[in-house]
Amino acid sequence: MDAILLQLLNGLDKGSAYALIALGLTLIFGTLGVVNFAHGAIFMIGAFCAVTLSKIFSLSHLASEPSGTDFLGKPKYEDILYIKEWFGESAGAWMLDWSVPLSILFAIPVMIAIGFIMERGLIKHFYKRPHADQILVTFGLAIVLQEVIKYFYGANPIPTAAPEAFRGSFDFGVLLGFDPNAIIYPYWRLIYFAFSALIIGGVFAFLQFTTFGMVVRAGMADRETVGLLGINIDKRFTIMFGIAAAVAGLAGVMYAPINSPNYHMGMDFLVLSFVVVVVGGMGSLPGAVLAGFLLGILESFASMNEVKNILPGIDQIIIYVVAIIILLTRPRGLMGRKGVMEE
Amino acid sequence: MLGLNKKDLGVLLLVALLALAAPILLNPFPADSGMAQFNAGYPDLMQRFVIFGIFAIGYNILFGLTGYLSFGHAAFLGVGSYSAVWMMKLLSMNVIPAIVLSVIVAGLFSVVIGYVSLRRSGIYFSILTLAFAQMSFNLAYSVLTPITNGETGLQISLSDPRVLDGANAPSYPNLFGAQMNSAATLELGSWSFTFSVGYYLCAFLMLVAFYISIRIFRSPFGLMLRAVKSNQQRMNYTGLNTKPYTLAAFVISGMYAGLAGGLLASMDPLAGAERMQWTASGEVVLMTILGGAGTLLGPVLGAGFIKYFENIFSKINDNVLHGWFSFMPDGLEDFIVTIIHPFVGKGWHLTLGLLFMLVVIFLPGGLVEGGQRIGRMFRRKKSDPNTPDGETTPAE
Amino acid sequence: MNILEIKNVNKRFGGLQALGNVNLNVAENTVHAIIGPNGAGKSTLLNVLVGKLIPDTGSVMFDGQSVLGRKPYEINQMGISRVFQTPEIFDDLSVQENMLIPCFAKRDGAFAMNGYNSVGSQQDVMDKAEEMLVEMKLADKRHMHAASMSRGDKRRLEIAMCLAQDPRLLLLDEPTAGMARADTNNTIDLLKQIKEERDITIAIIEHDMHVVFSLAERITVLAQGTPLVEDTPDNIKGHPKVREAYLGESQVAA
Numbered sequence: 001m002d003a004i005l006l007q008l009l010n011g012l013d014k015g016s017a018y019a020l021i022a023l024g025l026t027l028i029f030g031t032l033g034v035v036n037f038a039h040g041a042i043f044m045i046g047a048f049c050a051v052t053l054s055k056i057f058s059l060s061h062l063a064s065e066p067s068g069t070d071f072l073g074k075p076k077y078e079d080i081l082y083i084k085e086w087f088g089e090s091a092g093a094w095m096l097d098w099s100v101p102l103s104i105l106f107a108i109p110v111m112i113a114i115g116f117i118m119e120r121g122l123i124k125h126f127y128k129r130p131h132a133d134q135i136l137v138t139f140g141l142a143i144v145l146q147e148v149i150k151y152f153y154g155a156n157p158i159p160t161a162a163p164e165a166f167r168g169s170f171d172f173g174v175l176l177g178f179d180p181n182a183i184i185y186p187y188w189r190l191i192y193f194a195f196s197a198l199i200i201g202g203v204f205a206f207l208q209f210t211t212f213g214m215v216v217r218a219g220m221a222d223r224e225t226v227g228l229l230g231i232n233i234d235k236r237f238t239i240m241f242g243i244a245a246a247v248a249g250l251a252g253v254m255y256a257p258i259n260s261p262n263y264h265m266g267m268d269f270l271v272l273s274f275v276v277v278v279v280g281g282m283g284s285l286p287g288a289v290l291a292g293f294l295l296g297i298l299e300s301f302a303s304m305n306e307v308k309n310i311l312p313g314i315d316q317i318i319i320y321v322v323a324i325i326i327l328l329t330r331p332r333g334l335m336g337r338k339g340v341m342e343e
Numbered sequence: 344m345l346g347l348n349k350k351d352l353g354v355l356l357l358v359a360l361l362a363l364a365a366p367i368l369l370n371p372f373p374a375d376s377g378m379a380q381f382n383a384g385y386p387d388l389m390q391r392f393v394i395f396g397i398f399a400i401g402y403n404i405l406f407g408l409t410g411y412l413s414f415g416h417a418a419f420l421g422v423g424s425y426s427a428v429w430m431m432k433l434l435s436m437n438v439i440p441a442i443v444l445s446v447i448v449a450g451l452f453s454v455v456i457g458y459v460s461l462r463r464s465g466i467y468f469s470i471l472t473l474a475f476a477q478m479s480f481n482l483a484y485s486v487l488t489p490i491t492n493g494e495t496g497l498q499i500s501l502s503d504p505r506v507l508d509g510a511n512a513p514s515y516p517n518l519f520g521a522q523m524n525s526a527a528t529l530e531l532g533s534w535s536f537t538f539s540v541g542y543y544l545c546a547f548l549m550l551v552a553f554y555i556s557i558r559i560f561r562s563p564f565g566l567m568l569r570a571v572k573s574n575q576q577r578m579n580y581t582g583l584n585t586k587p588y589t590l591a592a593f594v595i596s597g598m599y600a601g602l603a604g605g606l607l608a609s610m611d612p613l614a615g616a617e618r619m620q621w622t623a624s625g626e627v628v629l630m631t632i633l634g635g636a637g638t639l640l641g642p643v644l645g646a647g648f649i650k651y652f653e654n655i656f657s658k659i660n661d662n663v664l665h666g667w668f669s670f671m672p673d674g675l676e677d678f679i680v681t682i683i684h685p686f687v688g689k690g691w692h693l694t695l696g697l698l699f700m701l702v703v704i705f706l707p708g709g710l711v712e713g714g715q716r717i718g719r720m721f722r723r724k725k726s727d728p729n730t731p732d733g734e735t736t737p738a739e
Numbered sequence: 740m741n742i743l744e745i746k747n748v749n750k751r752f753g754g755l756q757a758l759g760n761v762n763l764n765v766a767e768n769t770v771h772a773i774i775g776p777n778g779a780g781k782s783t784l785l786n787v788l789v790g791k792l793i794p795d796t797g798s799v800m801f802d803g804q805s806v807l808g809r810k811p812y813e814i815n816q817m818g819i820s821r822v823f824q825t826p827e828i829f830d831d832l833s834v835q836e837n838m839l840i841p842c843f844a845k846r847d848g849a850f851a852m853n854g855y856n857s858v859g860s861q862q863d864v865m866d867k868a869e870e871m872l873v874e875m876k877l878a879d880k881r882h883m884h885a886a887s888m889s890r891g892d893k894r895r896l897e898i899a900m901c902l903a904q905d906p907r908l909l910l911l912d913e914p915t916a917g918m919a920r921a922d923t924n925n926t927i928d929l930l931k932q933i934k935e936e937r938d939i940t941i942a943i944i945e946h947d948m949h950v951v952f953s954l955a956e957r958i959t960v961l962a963q964g965t966p967l968v969e970d971t972p973d974n975i976k977g978h979p980k981v982r983e984a985y986l987g988e989s990q991v992a993a
Binding site for chain 2: 789810811812813815816820821823827828829830831832836839840841843844845847848849850851852853854855856857858859860861864900904
């Protein structure tokens, strides 16, 4: 029982990441009708926003006055962090410690800008082109983005720490009456889950309760009709692309402490997120979220030793197997609408 | 001749001539000159040209003719490689059984994957093939380690049984004793040309593959595949069942990929899972598109182009760049080298990605179409004085 | 003798009764028109005939064999060809290639792995296609890209492709929709000529009464998914029920 609960929890953070990426993919697909293979790269760039900010905060210079002498008797100069100099000792230390959450503020404008540039500069020209062309050009873009990151940050994963306060783990078992240490769960993953829930809720509320969201939803359902009403749907769709980029970017920022960012994490997540979108149903936002969590949890159950003993290697392929079964039995996915991408 | 019309025969002979003379044609610079780094006439690279040529020719039968965009064809290449290495471990170092088995296994594999994936079309098909390829890749790395030897990759060793080989059989892949890595070198002044057994075996098979692809293109079957791309609805209402047509195209292209994989393993007897990764599948898509999807010559050109530039770009480092631009003033030289640096050496993939985008954006028809456009431009210039209204004769 | 017998066919979409107890017979070698206001179920009926939809109940017999549960390509191979409202042809292929495909389908069936011989070496099929191109006055456009033809020529090509299969029943779905008067008259003449020269049954769904009364020998009026009357054109013209059905439509439209 406790093992099952533990896997359920473990599945949540991966599921959250899948859900957030799949949500953005679906928004882009539903509004713009574009299949964006570069969406994983946006997630990756988000993670590198966190890396960048913590690097900026760690910038230092040597003190002008020696703080003592080293063992050879030469004067010793200490590294002084710029942020400590500018914001004071304690505030500076706090900022460095909290660099990942602070990256959110930094990442939002960056990601929205990247989204805008991508849509206006590239994707816009592909609305009328076949889906194959859209896939190919965004695939090329994904390679370019990941190689640019690799050029600047190297090929190795860069560990990025969560704030000191969240580095511990939370003993769930005790709370639920199990033995101590039966179910322990890192705080940061809890925060990641809560954060994802917040963003998902925010996106849905935005679409549900604002006029802007209403138009976008109508556009997703029937683009031509909304266009006929004289509403400038293209401008709104550009904004949606920015929002989708921000959602994926934030998912990446907060994921940095869970999994040290590397340049190919975008591609790794993208393939799975596509599978998530297809399982959830192309063009269905609730489907994307549901399938994201479902597959994340399934994956974590499949990696239990009890399961692996019966079906070796199942953890590696469970998501693909589920996707194939779903696509063959329910071609529209769990919550897909009729007529989306059907020939 | 050979059941081809004049034009196709011409193309085939041209490719055959180029393939035969490649060791000479691709080595235009003397071996000791500074330009020797641009030579491509050494066996290892030429083998890659023709092997990936085979891969792309096969992929083109699926993507170019039917329009089904598969993102999983590297899986068949990988399966072919594994089968070939196993054949060389168990049966014989002779490459014939290895190559035959790699084609058969890849064919069977593609029947299964194709049967499932082709139940959907469009983007769903792409994602399904992608999922299958990733699944194969993950399996090769994990559970199937006894077969694939996981991360290390599958290799041959002296202790392998090789039941068909006698005591004195060569310990390197060979064709009835002629080892794949054996070569004759011709020295002409400061030029040096290498003719290797492995390359000519690959080139021969590439020509066979190319010939078969021409026959398919010109056949009623090829016509049906183009009809699938054009209008499936009309096909159904014309009494034609599209499923077996697409499946046949899928399996044929899978077998081509298997052949390519088998040859890769025959030239260098090892097989690793990274050959199955989806970026590898993306590469064959790029080769086909860059050359010109749906054209005969396109995939061969695309494969050669990509593999050549991969090789050249990977070799260029900052020293080479400084050598090139040394005639410039120092500041400018450093500046230019800094600009180019990210795109060469280890940055080849960046160039590849950019190329991918540029081709899709500006030249969706690929090099062949680009060439035709240029050709038309010249022809029009020439014929302009005679036909003042610029009307050209109707296309044949 | 009836070539097509539709008995008690019902089809529901959710709460909507698209077809209610449809009984309809089409006699061999006649031109039978099915008319009716928008939403009368004409298209649904057509889609049942070609295998795109499966009815909830009832039977559809073509030449003594049931078509229900068969795939569109199987039904076509039985001898039913369909012309679409907007011409469905192979846009990316040449006119000649368009013409070859039904000829191959006729000779080789639903699937043939004929991947080694060149198209040009299949003399019988080449001849058949050429014959059709000449007959349908498309021979001079042989090498044209099908997409670049005029709409009228596309329609002509589509009909030619259907006829190349020697179908016993030709289904036409509003073949003159969206056409200019001149093109409409050309199409009417073409269909008349086809009827005269061949042993063929034509079932036509049409909105344009001019087309219907120029061609049809029998007319079935469909309203709200049910056949209202079936009679000769002359009797249909003055039929009160028909007027009511169409009048009803115009009132709704107003």
